[in-house]
Amino acid sequence: MRSRPSPPQEIELKLEVAPSELETVLAHPLLAERSHGARSQTLHSTYFDTPDHALRQAGISLRVRRDGEQRIQTIKAARRPSSVAVARSEWEHDVESDSPDYALAKGTALEPFLEHSDRIAPVFHVTTERKLRDIAYADSVIEVAADSSTIQGSERTTSFGELELELKDGTAAELFQLALSLSTAAPLRLSFKTKAERGYEAASGEQPTRIKAAPVVLKRKMTSAAAFQVIAVSCLQHLMANEAIVRRVPEADAVHQMRVALRRLRAAMTLFKAVVEDVRRDPIRAELKWMANVLGEARDLDVYIATVLEPARDRYGTDLSYQSLLAEYQKRRDRAYEVAQEAVSSPRFITGVLKTAAWIEAGEWREGSGKAARKLRDQPVAMLADEELGRRWKKIIKRGRHLVELDPDERHQVRIEIKKLRYATEFFDSLFKGGGAKKRKRKALSALEALQETLGELNDIAVGGHMDASPIADVIHWEQMTRVDSLLTDATEHYQKLASLEPYWRS
The missing domain is CATH 1.20.1440 (de novo design (two linked rop proteins))
Structure with missing residues (x-):
């Protein structure tokens, strides 16, 4: 089989958008007037794994994608994220059928699993209507892919929209600038969730109620600037994983985890205060505080009800004034969770997260002039x-x-x-x-x-x-x-x- 030449890594920014809003985004003047090479694709992808999802647990995805008569086998190995823009190892080859060709997996992240390839089978299917175009933006060339996708899993079928901005040439700062400009047309949520992760949810029917922060891995000789980015990205992932849950249902534990993620990110900004100093640092921190505060009332009421009012039920359960007090606080809590849901769906929250991501990845603090600033970053x-x-x-x-x-x-x-x-x-x-x-x-x-x-x-x-x-x-x-x-x-x-x-x- 002939190998498709492709770079070992792709750098892209993934944004979630309502499928109904995709055309609105594509009509933005930046895309309508500066694009060239516009093209459309209908992609049929089958993802494979073992019955116990061993590939998923190892951070590997294996798919065969059909585009017309062409079939492409892709193996991706996710690495622990160190930046907002996705970076992962990838191996692509043309294949002749809708099944994987394991002879092409040698030298890839899949190789250790080839001994048990007989256990690897289809898990879910994804159909994507994709519109592609290349954009000349400032001094960069950025590929814009607008995807309207449907996942068919054994437990349920789901649909979603994505906008992927892949940097072909240029700077990460301009990648984010384009994203922020496009967000004026429709809400664009920062997303770390891959199609594979969405597919596994559809295949298992799982509905997480909260997601805790993943461990942060640093190296002693890593620069302080690089370490801050690793920590901050971990906090953003933690935040957005739980934000997706809260949008679906105002789950108490997920709201709590969102607040924890925001506190952790603000704490990281304080720890690295001198390293990340620039004109945007304090406004970003203030916006993160607003996010935490708008979620805070629901959490405070939850704690008061759970630790004070409900334990008093044994003593005052038959007291009408107690029943009235408990009912009133439960109503207040329900309303507070409605406010929390409204907040995470608001333009202020969505844009605030995107601006925070842009600052972490490509803020002025990363290029601050002067010997003292460089010394702090490189320490x-x-x-x-x-x-x-x-x-x-x-x-x-x-x-x-x-x-x-x-x-x-x-x-x-x-x-x-x-x-x-x-x-x-x-x-x-x-x-x-x-x-x-x-x-x-x-x-x-x-x-x-x-x-x-x-x-x-x-x-x-x-x-x-x-x-x-x-x-x-x-x-x-x-x-x-x-x-x-x-x-x-x-x-x-x-x-x-x-x-x-x-x-x-x-x-």
Whole structure:
């Protein structure tokens, strides 16, 4: 078989768009007036895997795509993302049938699985109506692919629209500039989800209710600039994976994970504050704060209902005033989740995410002039991690020394600092593996988690005092207040344990 010449990697920006909006985007003057080589395709793709989805678990996709009489076998191996624009290894060959030709898989990521090729079979099918054109934009050449796709899986059939911008020549900054310009025509959501991932969902019928953050992997000699991008992209992936769930159904855990993703990203921007300094940093951070706040009321009401009101049911379940109070808060929570859904579907949220992605990938901070700026960007991340972890550790030890004497707001600030240190510990986890660092880190995280949880309970009690003014609410709050002394004793013990530990990141 003849091999199709293709680059080992493709760099593209994937945007989700409603199928009904694709023509509106394609009618944008930037595409209508600057494109050449416009063409259309009808693509029929079959994806293959083992019954236990071993390829998927290894981050590999295998498909045979039919375009007219031509059939192309594609093997893709996803790597841990380090940028918003997708980068992955890819192997393509012409084949003669709709089944894979495993002789062409030697030397690819699929090779280790060839021993069990007899177990590989079709899993789902994707039919795509694609419109392609090349755009001369500024000094770049960008291929625009507008896809309207239908997936047929064993459990369900789904349809979706995508706009893929692939950089053929030029800069990532201009790739994002084009995306932002096109977003004025229709909502374009940043997407990390591949057709293969959508297909597996259709094949299994799975509907995730929340997705936790994936581990971040850094290398000690990696520059601080590159490390920030890896961390920030991980946070964006975490955010958008749960945003897709919240758009479908206002799932409490998914809303919580969206807020966690936003807090992690803001914490990363603080950790790398000097590295990413430019005129867009603070406006981006403010927009991320707005996103977190607009999701916050639903989460706060959830916590209050789950930790205060519902546990009081055994004592006051027959009390009409209690029933009225619980019903009122449940209504408020339902409305708060409606607001959260409206927010994630708003142009402000959608464009804010895209602008954040553009800043992470191609912001001015990456090209800041001056020796000092370059030195900060090029500094090995291990050095920055050591400095930041040490500074934040000292701050918590100092602020938490007299927890009992602090007012609720001051204790809440200590809790916020603990969260930031825990996020930093997660971000830099892969940098500190040698010697006894792993054991010391487990002890530190255990103490930090226990202290954060106890301070969180104290904060919930303090916030609960402002939630409602009614006789039954006052009674429930007074009952909660009787736990404060015990919780302060626990917090002091957790703090003392933390203060006695040796910093894990130092040999």
